[in-house]
Amino acid sequence: MRRLLLLGGVAISLPCSVRAADPQIWPRASAVPGGVARIDLGPAMERPRATSGGVPLLVVGDPIVWTALVGIPLSAEPGTAQIDVHTGTARSLAYTIENKRYSEQRLKVSPRTVDLSPEDLSRHERERAHQVGVIATFTEPLPGAFKMQQPTPGRRSGSFGLRRVFNGQPRNPHSGMDIAAPTGTPVVSPLPATVIDRGDYFFNGNTVWLDHGGGLLSMMCHLSRIDVKPGDKIAAGQRVAAVGATGRVTGPHLHWSISLNRVMVDPALFLA
């Protein structure tokens, strides 16, 4: 089956493949909390601008069909959600967030890391406010590709989305992928990037943020060392840091988060 499009007076015939369901396309579509929805915006000569709750979305494709990649928060309720598309006249597009039940983990940890001292609490509040600014980064050029390489070799835990209860107190769900690796193992950039932040944070330890463009960011945490600084341009596969056990951890590993439209989504959707 083919469909015919008329663009600027030129008819283009193309295979009517359902791009959103193609397993060879990254990120893979997964319209669940913590996943990425791929929303077909149809044809247009110019790349449409799209937003979700006022936050700019990454729109990819070409004049034949544009696709909005929408990061869905882990806290999202299943059901109907919408994005706004701004092409001449603004319109809303509805999509469905499917249910996904993540498992729960109960942990006993040092009380200091759960019941924060006033000093630790104010430090954490400052760091959280700083992170709100970092995560809002949206730059061009947009990413040229989305299939990522795993940033460090090692066993991937499937713990994204895990609901964690520390000493009986519910905490934010686990919003990244943990990769088990010894201290000192190189950490590379999964895509071309610009370094936008580095620091030593209370929970995340030594951390570096990489901007891949279009609101797609990587955050690497618990590092033993960081080899780059803000402003550095990084190639895919280039070393940026080394695995460590800094911050709130029980042992050395890489915590890797991916943020899309300011939302932490499952990095596994970007890996082969």
Ligand SMILES: [Zn+2]
């Ligand atoms: Zn983690």
